[in-house]
Amino acid sequence: DAGVTQSPTHLIKTRGQQVTLRCSPKSGHDTVSWYQQALGQGPQFIFQYYEEEERQRGNFPDRFSGHQFPNYSSELNVNALLLGDSALYLCASSFAGRGSDTEAFFGQGTRLTVV
Amino acid sequence: QKEVEQDPGPLSVPEGAIVSLNCTYSNSAFQYFMWYRQYSRKGPELLMYTYSSGNKEDGRFTAQVDKSSKYISLFIRDSQPSDSATYLCAMSEHGGSQGNLIFGKGTKLSVKP
Numbered sequence: 643d644a645g646v647t648q649s650p651t652h653l654i655k656t657r658g659q660q661v662t663l664r665c666s667p668k669s670g671h672d673t674v675s676w677y678q679q680a681l682g683q684g685p686q687f688i689f690q691y692y693e694e695e696e697r698q699r700g701n702f703p704d705r706f707s708g709h710q711f712p713n714y715s716s717e718l719n720v721n722a723l724l725l726g727d728s729a730l731y732l733c734a735s736s737f738a739g740r741g742s743d744t745e746a747f748f749g750q751g752t753r754l755t756v757v
Numbered sequence: 758q759k760e761v762e763q764d765p766g767p768l769s770v771p772e773g774a775i776v777s778l779n780c781t782y783s784n785s786a787f788q789y790f791m792w793y794r795q796y797s798r799k800g801p802e803l804l805m806y807t808y809s810s811g812n813k814e815d816g817r818f819t820a821q822v823d824k825s826s827k828y829i830s831l832f833i834r835d836s837q838p839s840d841s842a843t844y845l846c847a848m849s850e851h852g853g854s855q856g857n858l859i860f861g862k863g864t865k866l867s868v869k870p
């Protein structure tokens with residue numbers, strides 16, 4: 643059973659550029675959440691997607707946007723990159739169907755460096 | 758005051774020691790409590806998932822939740838060098854699929870052979 647997979651694993655971008663990160667949820671999961679983890683900090687919630695719609699959003703600017711596809715996979719897009727966007731970006735999946743409420747499992751993350 | 762407070766350590770113990778990791782929180786609406794282990798440059802791995810107050814045991818790991826004190830703990834018995842990692846507490850008002858998780862900063866644990 644494949645867990646949560648993220649691509650790419652590492653990425654270097656220049657300030658002002660745009661980036662797209664990808665996530666495939668664990669088999670059987672339908673909900674995808676994205677987190678940003680700065681060095682030495684705990685992950686911070688960016689947003690969550692369920693049924694192809696953004697269901698919740700954390701305190702992140704509109705430069706951060708996302709999408710969920712019919713197969714439950716998801717993308718995180720960040721526009722106009724800033725040096726402060728350098729972090730480990732984590733995707734977590736869980737299952738919300740039929741009233742279930744499962745724990746969230748994380749992928750290995752994408753390490754983004756903005757130079 | 759941050760919603761979740763966790764002593765970042767670092768914490769260094771000899772192999773075989775009992776390790777106690779703790780978090781305090783301020784939001785009384787939190788009902789779901791989790792502990793994740795994160796190795797360097799890897800994603801967090803779920804260790805324990807508990808609902809409301811009480812204890813939960815899984816092998817060498819025991820999680821305790823005291824909602825009246827807004828305090829959660831993770832105990833690791835017979836610690837091993839392979840337990841060396843950063844331990845993150847996380848909590849939410851709803852389950853993992855319906856709410857965002859609020860994390861502590863993580864405690865870096867080193868278990869010396």
